[in-house]
Amino acid sequence: MRTSGLRPSLIFAILASLGFLVVVSWQSWAGNTVTLDSLLVATIAGLSVGSLYAISATGLVVVYTTTGTFNFAHGGIGVFSAFLYWELAENKDGIGLPRLFALILVVLVVAPAIGVFLDLILMRRLRTADLVVQLMVTVGLMVFLLTLTGQLWQADQARSVGFFWEGQGFFIGEFKVTWHRYMVIVVAAAIALLLRLLLYRTRIGVAMRAVVDNRELTALNGARPGMLSSFAWALGSSLAALAGILIAPEVQFSPANLNDVMLIAAIAAAALGQLRSLPLTVVGGLLIGLLQQHNAQWLSHGADWPFTRLAIAPIVLFLVVLALPQARLEVGRVATNLRPVERTTNWAEGAFGSVALIVVAIVLANGWLDFGVWDPGPWNQIALNNGIAAMVIALIGLSLVPLTGWAGQINFAPLAFAGFGAFLFLKLAGESGNALWIPVVGLLCAPLGAIVALFAARLSGLYLALLSLAFALLMAKLVYPHPKIFPTHTFADLSVGSYTLDSRYRFFLALIIVFAVMMFALVLLRRSRFGRRWVAMQDSQAAAATIGVNVILTKVIVYATSAALAGMAGVFWAISKNSIDSGRDFELLANFEIVLLMAAAGLAMPAAALFLSFRFVIEALGGRLDEAGSFGPLVWFLDSFLAKFGPGLLAIGMVVNQRGAVFEMGKGFAPLLPWRRDARRELALERERGRVREIGGLGLTEPFTGEALLEIDHELGVVDDITPAEGYRHAVHPEVADV
Amino acid sequence: MTTAAPLLELRGVRAGYGIIDVLHGVDLVLQPGEVLALLGPNGAGKSTTLAVASGQIEPSSGQLLIGGREVNGARPDALARSGVCLVPEGRGIFPNLTVTENLRMMTFAGTSLSAIQEKAYELFPRLEERRRQLAGTLSGGEQQMLAMARAMATDPALLMLDELSMGLAPIIVDELYSQVATLARTGLSILIVEQFAKTVLGVADTAAIMLHGRVTRTGRPDEIAEELTAAYLGIESGGHQ
Amino acid sequence: MTEERPGDESPRLQEFQTQVEDLRLSGGRANPERAAVRLALVLFVVAVVIEIVAFNGSSSASDSRDQTDFVILALLGVVVALGAVGLFIRASLTRYFRYWLVRLVYEDRANTDRLIDALRPGREK
């Protein structure tokens, strides 16, 4: 179990990558002649871009080591800064600051301020939080920053950031290399040097490294941990901003694209440095830059492999994560009460909920409810499409419940699994749309989950999340865009025998029923021995092993289950969209949104998946209100604010509400049900403990002491001084003397 | 001016980790200039008491008073800068920093690096030879000397030592404790948590025994010794209930 | 106890004393209401902001239906303000009442003890 060195899975992955490289190179070779000059130019370009990745990744690592928070919003901060820089320096209608001045203003003033602000209001509370919460909050912040940038600077407008020195440069043979690129390399080298000096020669730098060793001891030496973490955030944001601004001229300048480029490369480079070593991180950044630029130089991005350049960082990430040593079984972790204490739903409640859901959906869709003043009427095609989209996403979200909610395996790639289901269905059912193939698709998806589980089984926590991220990206950038996978086919309507779900209404009803059945099945599964075992494994892997649970096998089973659920959901997903747009449907942000909303709602509860319909409900509501007229500010609030910023804000809100909204509601609600005696007793126990803590020391649970009495009198304002002259105690409270 | 308040006082302190309560009402007083030995078996709550006194764990009820002032909720770094120095259990050093860098970490309390270096190297010349070495590669005794250097060099007002002798050879333990005795003679107030009771009792003015999260007995060291053996080996309470 | 004590007037101890006096304290877990008091203050500020926004909006709205929206917003602001005041009063007084209650419990116990003592036959003269 604890073998080190090269593992079979790693060897397999390396060989597969190499073979893949050969195949892709063979098929996509652009036919450019290889000369010394062209090699040199690609290398300089690679070093330049790589330097920027290195700068960005360094910021990520500094923040992670010093504060323990892995910042998925790192790229988002860079994106926001780059757009701010554009506004200050490049916008023709803007204030038109000189480039250098704008650069300094953004990198040295605005970005650090953002970093410190984030640290003060959010990140400090996260240090002791559950990993899922940590990840969700920073991912939520990323989504929020990207939305904000997109709203402030309309994302659909094309704009660009110019090179420094207006693209002038120095010719190598027939190729021009811009001064900008040389400058970037010089700047990166200077930053590396400065960081080295900072971290090894100054007190605050040494303290930042000391925190990695032993956080408590750092405080015991008198270093202010709060200041250290603020400084790290300021530094990290600054580096993100610098990288974002300097890389902007090299890429398509849109929030999502810039974030993709920066974030994934930074994560991969940081992973190569095992999230600790800055020199290795820099090497990682340069390596990715070089690979990308040589890829761009020598391969054509024609039909078969359109996005190989974007796949390089994920491939590096994937290999690095696989090469990491075995995560040890955790023993001796201090048990705290922070982990979600989950409340199980009994089967009757689950059945009731499922039936109620179906009834409500039918009543609403047919418009059988008349509110008197307002008769909504039956749903039109738009409303039905909204409902379908909502239920499809909810169905995919259900697949996360056993995997992440119960077994604690973080998965950022639900759509990658769903896409595989869609692909299988296309191959198996073809034109017929025969629904009987759906269970078969589920069965065939399970092995994919099992394979991912074999890669993931050794990992835990953050690295597992990164692996799933790499998996999502590999599927999105390499596999699915291949024209053989999703040819421009449209999916046929679903049919069972001769009955075809040819109207949107029928399809919607079918979806509701499928969802309700799945939800009920999950409620039953949670109460089965499998569900118990998975939850037990998440609570303590070490303890689960000591009662005889085979941890690896259990993980394989739960991954397979989740993949099967996601694959079946993927069939409905594809059919609801009629066709798959392989370039956009599997985007990271789409994956993130599902995981974020699930987490904000409460990953452990199947019913929480309904929460994923949030955005569609908001939009539908906004539309309805708009039709009804008048409600101006409210419509704006729903449409422009809640629907767009909601997912990010909800996830950020997990800083406070760590267990998820549905959990909190359930916690308040369950004790009200007459048959939930257990919930009432738990509530009573919790309250009792809180109260005993509060007043235990004051003399209610122990005999009163003179000091306690004096303290009470002091609090009540009856005496002024809590340490009165000797003898006062006994004079005022003679009874106490013999206590 | 009032009569001097105790330098450190715990009144009915309850505290613990997460949901686990370790201290069930600890009362403890350390007078200025006194050396107090806190003894007791594993798991009695000695280290937790130090964690409370240094601000690492906040009491869930009760009071922590330092210099007569209630400081419940004070941050450990703030207490450290004002002169409360805890050398924690299991080597209070940063293994991945060099010796010099470890000494640099001690400058947060206000002493300059050169002053700390001078004093540390004077007391433990071995450290100077190793100043570029990573602290994690030092021997156990050298690591503990490095940790002790902070106590010697940063001029604390209250020094707390947790299991100084753990895993060290007796000769080195003696050497370390002779330094502690030197410190005690300068009038420094010291709270020592130890298992090697005999060594400590030679240095201490007062001793306290801790059992099950409470201080059960306080007295002069020679009075305590017998009871201590019983507490460690369960002799007195032997026989079935 | 054994050695001569340099005394409490030693400069280091004096300095230590002032440094400890200067410590800024968060109040600690013993005073959980402090957060609620702060929240109440924040809420009150929010309420004031809502009122200003509503006032501003209603005076510029031409349509009476739009004005209704702002009236509703203003009512919301009033509700928030009332809530904030309630929270503030509750949180700032809870601590006091808790101590008061404990004091009553103590006196009650002491009285009971005295009563029992007085009724004990041995005490009768």
Added chain:
Amino acid sequence: MSEIDPSGAAVLEAEDITVQFGGLRALSHATITAHSGVITGLIGPNGAGKTTLFNVITGHQNTVTGAVRLGGRDVTRLGVHRRARKGLSRTFQKLEAFNSLSARDNVLVAAEMYGAGTGPARLADDILERVGLADVADITVGTLPTGTARLVELARALAVRPRVLLLDEASSGLTEEETAAVGDLLIQLVAEDDLAVLLVEHDMSFVMNTCSQIHVLDFGQMIAAGSPEEVQGNETVRAAYLGTGS
């Protein structure tokens, strides 16, 4: 050293165990045995290597030298769960209960590993009854007080029907009454089920009252073994605990 009751062969033998953490030798050539029907205690000062030895026995920790045998079979190369299935069960020093499950489910998870149908459920209820947890069976363990949660951990360890039970600091977090109750329960279990119990403990009166055989570990080495009286009178043991005089 007194000989152990020779009627039962050692059901657990950990022989010549050495563990190295970097440059630090946590255990050197330590040997310990546990016999059916006997409660064996393992004591020693802080940092002596007791929990490390437990981790070696259960497979959470690799060794440099030595072998672990269960019922005479070498299990040194088996993973944690394989050893568990051979009848080795343990509790942890820092509480490792399944916090988000109810007390009954905690026990049931373990019982289900070794039975199907209604068997596990009945077994779980029996054990909860026996440990005195029937009253809180439906409560989520995360909301229970520490002492009760420790009992849940003990109940879970019993639900795998172990032949060898390792208890790491079973009494920490328990009140004195609860500690005494656990001691009585252990004595009863050992007598009735022919279980071998090995316990690490810092509460010496608990050790002296319940154990019939005690091993003492110091600096990773076994320095003494014997009955409680022998260990209490042993000079080496006293020196290990109290330190050599200065």
